[in-house]
Amino acid sequence: xxKLSDWxxxxxxxxxxxxxxxxxxxxITQLSFLWLMVIFALTWDMLGGRMGYNSFGNIVFFGIxxxxxxxxxxxxxxxxxxxxxxxxxxxAALAVAAALLFGxxxxxIRGHYFAIxxxxxxxxxxxxxxxxxxxxxxxxxxxxxxxxxxxxxxxxFCFSLFAVAIVCFLFLRWLYGTRFGLALNAIRDDQDKADxxxxxxxxxxxxxxxxxxxxxxxxxxxxxNMIGFIDPRDxxxxxxxxxxxxxxxxxxxxxxxxxGPVLGAIVxxxxxxxxxxxxxxxxxxxxxxxxxxxxxxxPQGIMGWIAERRAARQGAAP
Amino acid sequence: MLDNLLLFVQFPPLAVDVVVNGLLIGAIxxxxxxxMALVWGVLNIVNVVQGELVVLGGYVTFLLVQWGMPPLIxxxxxxxxxxxxxxxxxxxIVFRVVDKxxxxxxxxxxxxxxxxxxxxxxxxxxxxxxxDAGLGSLHFLDGMVTVAWVKLIAFALALVAGASLWFxxxxxxxxxxxxxxxxxxxxxxxxxxxxxxVYAATYALNAALCGAAGSLAVMAWTIHPYMGxxxxxxxxxxxxxxxxxxxxxxxAAGLGLGALENVAGFVLGTEFQIAFVFALxxxxxxxxxxxxxxxxxxxx
Numbered sequence: 023x024x025k026l027s028d029w030x031x032x033x034x035x036x037x038x039x040x041x042x043x044x045x046x047x048x049x050i051t052q053l054s055f056l057w058l059m060v061i062f063a064l065t066w067d068m069l070g071g072r073m074g075y076n077s078f079g080n081i082v083f084f085g086i087x088x089x090x091x092x093x094x095x096x097x098x099x100x101x102x103x104x105x106x107x108x109x110x111x112x113x114a115a116l117a118v119a120a121a122l123l124f125g126x127x128x129x130x131i132r133g134h135y136f137a138i139x140x141x142x143x144x145x146x147x148x149x150x151x152x153x154x155x156x157x158x159x160x161x162x163x164x165x166x167x168x169x170x171x172x173x174x175x176x177x178x179f180c181f182s183l184f185a186v187a188i189v190c191f192l193f194l195r196w197l198y199g200t201r202f203g204l205a206l207n208a209i210r211d212d213q214d215k216a217d218x219x220x221x222x223x224x225x226x227x228x229x230x231x232x233x234x235x236x237x238x239x240x241x242x243x244x245x246x247n248m249i250g251f252i253d254p255r256d257x258x259x260x261x262x263x264x265x266x267x268x269x270x271x272x273x274x275x276x277x278x279x280x281x282g283p284v285l286g287a288i289v290x291x292x293x294x295x296x297x298x299x300x301x302x303x304x305x306x307x308x309x310x311x312x313x314x315x316x317x318x319x320x321p322q323g324i325m326g327w328i329a330e331r332r333a334a335r336q337g338a339a340p
Numbered sequence: 341m342l343d344n345l346l347l348f349v350q351f352p353p354l355a356v357d358v359v360v361n362g363l364l365i366g367a368i369x370x371x372x373x374x375x376m377a378l379v380w381g382v383l384n385i386v387n388v389v390q391g392e393l394v395v396l397g398g399y400v401t402f403l404l405v406q407w408g409m410p411p412l413i414x415x416x417x418x419x420x421x422x423x424x425x426x427x428x429x430x431x432x433i434v435f436r437v438v439d440k441x442x443x444x445x446x447x448x449x450x451x452x453x454x455x456x457x458x459x460x461x462x463x464x465x466x467x468x469x470x471x472d473a474g475l476g477s478l479h480f481l482d483g484m485v486t487v488a489w490v491k492l493i494a495f496a497l498a499l500v501a502g503a504s505l506w507f508x509x510x511x512x513x514x515x516x517x518x519x520x521x522x523x524x525x526x527x528x529x530x531x532x533x534x535x536x537x538v539y540a541a542t543y544a545l546n547a548a549l550c551g552a553a554g555s556l557a558v559m560a561w562t563i564h565p566y567m568g569x570x571x572x573x574x575x576x577x578x579x580x581x582x583x584x585x586x587x588x589x590x591x592a593a594g595l596g597l598g599a600l601e602n603v604a605g606f607v608l609g610t611e612f613q614i615a616f617v618f619a620l621x622x623x624x625x626x627x628x629x630x631x632x633x634x635x636x637x638x639x640x
Binding site for chain 1: 452
């Protein structure tokens, strides 16, 4: 048997992603959310796994994407798709600008101060959005109706999110092979040494956050339209759900590996859907418990576990 | 917003009212922050579940009052109950993350926080709860300044708790063991201190302080299942500003935060008060970082 390469797995996933919406139309919303989770985990892992900066605030860029799309679609007076495209572009620009600003301010802070600081950033954004009348304050914003035929909407957003997830994955896969990817790892392993070796660490860190912000805001604009409604605390800046899940999925799959976040997102999403189906009323409790269990007992993740097993089988010292 | 600011200037008694009430509420923040400083200093953990311990303490008092007990009994009872809860939490989960990467402990306690939030929501409902301490209020300056007795009691209790904590750490046998473990756990073990027990006691003591804070919060203010995180962040902020080893500075920072937050809530509108708390924390972290960077420049 030839060795299983990345391209084989990608091929299988691509076929599944393209075929499943037609084979099982009832699962299409789940599938769209799955791609969203994959994007969340991948972009989080770039900072948390590759660069060693554990952010709880990446959800901010998702929320900016949501609100930018919603505001443009409401106020621009353009047809649906033009408005959506403009909203996505403006949202991405705004999110990258925000990443530049917040990155310059926060990415110099290290360790737990950074983690808590970004947590504060996410919640501040949610609270500001919830009090700001221009974006609907606490009652959120409804997005315009999709103009196409009934049922087409789900397909459109499922495939759009799938496309974003694929582009994000391929881009990061390429990026991690470049000098920039190595620089990210150098910052994680020893930032002071990286500094001393002449890496300009701050611009690298800020640039990495900008990349994450770009993909998150695009997915935010699409997800907002898919859901049809944005609530400041439960959808756009949902720190206690999406914001924590992205961290969890990357850890579950294996921090700092290419496939870890994808795998983690798939496993987590299926688990979460099962909770929702079978533990009605207790699903959020179960999720909290799951976070604790994963973090405390399984911090190396699935990929880390596989690597350990492989090393043990080949007789290498663990 | 500007109108509210103008109100302050035109009616100074109003400003006094807002600031005084803020200061008194700040005592509750200081109480929760003692605990966080203790856990941070001794276990080297940022305890994100702090606010949920406060909220649980509040629910204990709420239940007691529903069963017909006088509210003030709630303070010691909540502290005692939460001491037990803290001990169990430590023995079940927290001890597993003590010597791990600090991010793991943040995430694990964050998970615990979400778990407790949801359990509280299921058991007590999402309503905002409050307890009437039935003690009335004091009025000053022709009734323009109103101070509830319970807030004054909270203030006094917070100061007493701070003083006893200081005395306990300084003179009690366990307090000395806690300080020794904070300084050097390995050396403490060599000298015969059971550091596992010290850690558990520290964590439980923190929970007890939070329990007392929560009990006062439910009488002086309100609680609901999702208001833990603001308390966590307030405690974190106070500790960042005051440092882990200084009880007096914790009191001062807690009171200052209370006053500032109340004024901001009045000027910006209460819907932005929580946003202000979190934004202030981010600002403090950035400011602290910039100051450190400037110091490094000088050293070059």
